[in-house]
Amino acid sequence: MSRLTDLIAKAKAKDAALGAELDREFKMLSSRLPFGLNFERHSPEAVELPLRPIRKGDKVRVLPERGSTKKGDQRLWQVKSIQRAKKTAVLELLGAEESETQTVTMDDLVVVAEFRDTIYPGLVSTGTVQRGGDKPCHTVINGENYHALKALTYTHRGKVDAIYIDPPYNTGAKDWKYNNDYVEGDDQYRHSKWLAMMERRLLVAKELLNPENSVLLVTIDEKEYLRLGLLLEQLFPEADIQMVTAVINRAGSQRAGRFSRVEEYIFYLFFGEAQVSLWTSTMLDDVIQIEGQKPAMPTVWFTAVRRGTPSALRNARPNLFYPIFLDSNTGKLHSVGEPIGKDVDRSVVAAPTGTIAMWPVHSDGTEQTWRFSADRMRQYFAAGTARLGRRDPRSGFRPVTYLQPGTLANIDNGTFVVTGRNEEGALELALADGAAKLLAPRTVWSQSGHFARDHGSTLLKGMLNEKRFDFPKSLYAVEDSLRFVLMHKPEAVILDFFAGSGTTAHAVMRINKQDGGRRQCISITNNEVAADEQRKLREKGLRPGDAAWEKWGICDYITKPRIAAAVTGKTPDGKPIKGAYKFTDEFPMADGFEENAEFFTLTYETPLSVSHNLAFSRVAPLLWLRAGARGRRIEKLPADGWAVADAYALLNNVDAATPFIKALTKVDGVRIAYIVTDDDRRFQAIAKRLPDGVEPVRLYESYLTNFSFTNGE
Template identity: 65%
Template sequence: MSRLTDLIARTKGNDPQLGADLEREFKALSSRLPYGLNFERHSPEAVELPLRPVRKGDKVRVLPERGSTKKGDQRLWQVKAIQKAKKLADLELLGPAKTETQSVALDDLVVVAEFRDTIYPGLVSTGKVERGGDKPFHTVINGENYHALKALTYAYRGKVDAIYIDPPYNSGAKDWKYNNDYVESDDLYRHSKWLAMMERRLLLAKDLLNPAESVLIVTIDEKEYLRLGLLLEQLFSYATIQMVSSQINPKGVSRGGSFRRSDEYLYFVMFGTARPCRMPLSSEWSTSTQSDLENSSEDGSPVTPDWTSMMRRGSEAYRNDRPSMFYPIYADPITRKISAVGAALPNGEHAAPPKKGLVAILPIRKDGSEGRWQIGASELESRIKQGRVRLGRSTSYGFVVNYLPDGAYADVISEKFLIQGYADDGSVIAFSEAGDLSRVASTQWKIASHNASENGSSLLATLLPKRKFPFPKSLYAVEDALRFFVLEKKDAVVLDFFSGSGTTAHAVMRLNRQDQGKRRCISITNNEVAADEQKALREQFLRPGDADWEKYGICDFITKPRVKAAITGKTPEGGSIKGDYKFTDEFPIADGFEENAEFFTLTYEAKSAVNHNLAYARIAPLLWLRAGAQGLRIDKLPPEGWALVNTYGLLTEVDAAAPFINAVRQAKALRVAYIVTDDDRRFQAIAQQLPRAVEPVRLYESYLTNFSFSNGE
């Protein structure tokens, strides 16, 4: 290894870029695990930016001539000069030892950003819809999601409460690209490309999630769930991870002669103290075991705590697995009370010592085999004193013995239950305050509302007539998955960076309506045109970047119209949407929601323009997002040298600090004060005079440092 390090160091002296690339790959190889998930991380991804003007120093590709369906030149060129009068760019090929140059029309070039490049992002508003008064805005960002995630690290680092993503399932169909190429089913590196793509984005998501309490929810099907599970374990080894199986199509989908697939999987990655909320659940969520029935009222709604059988089930459930937990429990058959707990039976003994007038209960399974209890004898005696043990129904071998596990007992002594006393056998009597028992769902979901055909595709067709999107999620499935984690967070920040049809934002709006919440959703999607439509558009001499091409992209054709239709209750054509929402909260779709949303396109700014205050208009939305995406925004540099809006203030001239500080002190809801200065001493002097509740942020140092840091510089 040391020899390789020396060789890389020598290479850096002759060719710094080659040396840096070799060092990066060496580090990746040396960090591989001897066991676990190993995969090729490939060359960094690159994305074409058809809406970005060509600048000197840019990396570009040469487009095929209009009308051609060919891919064109995939090599990267660097713009050395721009001939404005002739509308030409002088290019030099990147990479080869021998110099190759050419001059190409600006209209025939597309800017390319590689993911190892440092970017300085901005946002340009492309419209908004306002029906929510002073509520925060939901945001939809049109851009490459890797770069959009980087942009969000400035506004939301460590502040996101929940991420819900439905990434491409890597089916081999034309559902996703890697370096501008569709990944086909016969690609030998299909799985490692998918993993590399996911890993890069999940590492950025890690920076955004609140480490103290947040959740990452990822949906997937059988083609990549194993690899995804290993990837999540490696990236988030400190988190609690569970996988849920959810039926999304009762009829099933053909798998080429194999079993018909009717379900998919959801990974829940829970950080810090995050756990699914207990809540009243319909009978659909229950496996309807005898224990469930015993804990339910006559109408099926649960009213008492989760009493669980003392008999061990599942793994290590036999006497030989834990001999010390094969002991008799003695019960009085008349009073139905546990009277004594015996010692573990010696090996070879199968009958409990008799006690006069008492029934001896041993953990004997239905098939006659010897099982074991869940807890030891001394622990059982302790829990009997706490009122956590009681007898259930009578059986051929005595009685069923039930107890309250730690989680259920914690709920009983919390505010969720009212303890009404103790039964004659000493067991606690408790009921939930609402008259029913909140529970946590199992990991098998067979819920009618989660049908993706009826409540995904059909619902989308109702909102956006004559517009199609492949395999949208059931609105209610996304709503339910999020509810378990944001039910008690009415101001939660929810992120979806594979947004597609906008289902997550729609689900967050429904959650807000149910409890008057102010949760806000950030949706990231690109404006990729469906593969089967691209050929026809190219034959019409159109290219990405043309208005008649872009209007059919996912963001402009599906995501933005869907979010707007959900809020207004009207189709893109202006007609009232027919039909009603179902489940949980039933009301006419045409009623819409009292919500606000704004739509943005991601931009790529020059560092020099940022430093000289020339890119402020594109950075302004990021400042607004960081301050809570609420109320007015300062979109232009204030002529007075400072300005205040609902949640933040901006000081652009430090000589105007005195009136700015005075105004900040009088403001009631201010969260952030942005101060533009290159002088750290003056920044500190102003910051010290601000109220403690106001966060001082130095521009543009904080902005530039954030993106240099996030790129490892």
């Protein structure tokens, strides 16, 4: 509505009578608000991009002179022409009734992107830490999180298993910006600006979550939890929502004449088959188990084998599309069949006499895949680590489930014992004598490890050798929050698009070490300089984009050093980190983690440069991310016309298709083949020749189409 107010004001300026009539009708309509959460959507946000070079056609702002602490001209101008020799640009004022132009030195301009603008993103690597062998890389992206989320719609649409975010709490202090301005406590639109900011990002995040099995976690305090809860219900009507109350400061935060606050809140949104794993504590206190309570037996040891993610469609992984034959009378396992060709109709496959064929097909008829090959399926059934569930009386089919690696590890370490097999050979498990009892976590948590001062601020200060960040989350609080939904997902993808100091990635590393997982975390943060530091830097004549300014930004100064320190076990000056990790897994922090991490900065490309191969080095990291962020990356266009990396391959000369495909057959683990061509017929012909299990992706059509259709607002 604030946007309508602005438009009506413009109408009044041009035609007072028409403006007054529009204003009258608007007030009548606004008095009849619908039931639910109502808030102003505001004009689309705008973000300044100080590292982006100036191009003709760009929207820009004119910066205040160096040394000034004033806000400067906030009007938007468009670059009409650039005079390279003089390093100046001719600008025209946008939205003006009368034409207004000026010529400005390019050093005094900053590019501005509005969130209704279409963007074409790229990534530039700014460093890496390698200690994890062939494990996937944790990635940190420095950029505006809305635009970075848009970039991930190309690489991770429907592939994210968990999103954990700790957004600004809207305290009224200078904790977040809207349209390049800090939102103050007395701003009458403070709450609606916050909601508009959150809504835009959550809508994109929704595209990234796996609708079949994923979880969204959002932490918040009392200032916005009521509005946030309503927003989440409106945006995610399909989710099952719970709210956890977590004690983070037992000493309490004093409020004059009011109760002393000790808690914050965590919204959990469960999608599809997502569940909470049992644990050794109820989370109500620090006691491992409740005295006298009977052991709670896990109900989710066995997990579904049919995969339901968008990347698990039959066409993408045909070698994982095969039948399981069941006895027509008893429903018992008869045998496991072989994969069939991409173009073979499953109805023509003959089942052995007296059996029915069960395929990985969704209830709506969509052909999907099993999680693993036919050979491994046979091995799992023989070992009793896969089993068949209750029989559907109408179809005769039975769901297939299996024991995940985390459960098998608990068998090996003695937490679980095998008590026998059922009549069909599936393992039966029980808790070992003396093992901690597994319990359902409660919705109120009171854990000493969640105290933010001791295990957030103090821990981070020890890692970086100085205080660099206010109010980081307790590492163990984030670890526990994620463990309950990631315990049985050893290869999960986790996203945090309000990454701050990098606690989420650190927590994922901790969980990986505890169960040998290969989970990977994608962290998105900007390089905003703290509010109290900005004035000092401006007084020195510095601006955003200057190296001496950027080094103090949150990504370069805090997030990247923290994640590097966690992996290496060393402080930024190369000294071993003092102290030890506590609670679930205790070991010296100086040991670090066997993990890999790489850091990137978001770039803004043009569709012309992308389609003409001029931006390949910046698009290359996106291709690597889409293939799982694992192994070697193809950094430049191969001179031979093709290249094969660990997880993906690239064909940039379709005339070299034959040697390319021959090379593909010799490499295990390749998931995607990117084929550069404008000819759809040739693309389809090459796609049919690819080895089973390799997904064909056409460049640059898939990239350009993705962003031209998903970035406009």
